[in-house]
Amino acid sequence: MLSKKAYIGIWAALLGLLLATYLLANVRLGPFNNVIALAIAVTQMTLVALFFMHVRYEKALTWVFVCAGVIWLLIMFNFTLADYLTRPGPLHHIVNNRVGP
Amino acid sequence: MADAESALAEHFEELPQQRDAAKLGMWTFIATEVLFFGDLFMGYIVNRLAYPQAFALASHHTVVLFGTINTAILLTSGLTMALSIHAARADNLKLSGRFVLLTIALGLAFLAVKGLEYHEDFHEHLWPGSHFRPDLPAQAQIFWFLYWVMTGVHSVHVIAGVLVLCIIAWMIARGRFSAEYHTPLEMTGLYWAFVDVIWIYLYPLLYLINRYAAS
Numbered sequence: 506m507l508s509k510k511a512y513i514g515i516w517a518a519l520l521g522l523l524l525a526t527y528l529l530a531n532v533r534l535g536p537f538n539n540v541i542a543l544a545i546a547v548t549q550m551t552l553v554a555l556f557f558m559h560v561r562y563e564k565a566l567t568w569v570f571v572c573a574g575v576i577w578l579l580i581m582f583n584f585t586l587a588d589y590l591t592r593p594g595p596l597h598h599i600v601n602n603r604v605g606p
Numbered sequence: 607m608a609d610a611e612s613a614l615a616e617h618f619e620e621l622p623q624q625r626d627a628a629k630l631g632m633w634t635f636i637a638t639e640v641l642f643f644g645d646l647f648m649g650y651i652v653n654r655l656a657y658p659q660a661f662a663l664a665s666h667h668t669v670v671l672f673g674t675i676n677t678a679i680l681l682t683s684g685l686t687m688a689l690s691i692h693a694a695r696a697d698n699l700k701l702s703g704r705f706v707l708l709t710i711a712l713g714l715a716f717l718a719v720k721g722l723e724y725h726e727d728f729h730e731h732l733w734p735g736s737h738f739r740p741d742l743p744a745q746a747q748i749f750w751f752l753y754w755v756m757t758g759v760h761s762v763h764v765i766a767g768v769l770v771l772c773i774i775a776w777m778i779a780r781g782r783f784s785a786e787y788h789t790p791l792e793m794t795g796l797y798w799a800f801v802d803v804i805w806i807y808l809y810p811l812l813y814l815i816n817r818y819a820a821s
Contacts, residue, residue, distance in 0.1 A: 585652070
């Protein structure tokens with residue numbers, strides 16, 4: 506189990522990442538703006554899950570239950586986008602290289 | 607102090623077994639919650655890919671200051687919740703109860719800031735429909751529709767969390783928990799951290815799109 510000091514360290518890291526995501530959003534980085542914002546959010550989520558939700562110290566069976574939620578979410582994103590990107594509709598221009606709306 | 611025997615339900619052999627079952631049940635519930643919010647994120651992804659400019663323009667009208675303060679409040683409440691469980695494990699139930707009360711206060715502070723923000727959003731005519739701001743593209747209404755639904759449903763989760771935490775505070779005050787048994791506190795901690803994680807994604811997706819281009 507973590508010490509009180511370690512919990513406060515995690516919290517400080519979370520607030521540091523919040524400051525980083527805010528400051529970097531104000532800099533024009535092209536496609537990297539989105540990549541950085543999401544990478545920071547995923548890092549924050551991982552810290553919260555591993556330490557505030559104690560997943561780090563859980564058995565393999567708990568890890569299976571934790572990962573199941575994320576995997577089903579990714580399956581939904583994957584198949585929905587596969588559908589939207591390959592059929593006529595609002596996202597068709599992205600793969601077809603036509604000028605979008 | 608709670609008697610470990612009285613906390614054990616009759617269909618379980620021992621407390622650790624009961625605690626493991628509760629934990630798997632809670633994570634199953636969280637998985638359904640992930641999908642509950644997941645379809646809103648799915649709608650966000652499809653519409654943002656379809657109308658990137660409208661989403662960026664619409665996002666520039668969110669109140670970034672309120673959103674950033676609320677992110678800090680929720681991240682801090684995650685810490686106080688974790689410290690409450692930490693104190694309960696060390697059998698310091700009095701300190702644990704204080705951290706629960708602090709978490710409730712932070713949850714209420716989040717809702718207060720959100721209320722101020724909603725008031726300002728209304729004032730700025732950012733509610734989709736016939737009175738929506740005419741200076742924004744029509745598709746900006748999709749962004750604002752998603753903003754109201756996602757933050758609204760999230761706020762309902764914060765309200766539910768605050769109510770459950772009030773019950774937990776009452777249980778601690780009644781001496782129901784001990785270092786061996788405080789499973790309801792731990793399960794509420796999982797729920798609270800999950801609500802925190804949803805906001806971690808809402809913040810950059812709603813408040814920070816192409817922030818550098820905002821005037």
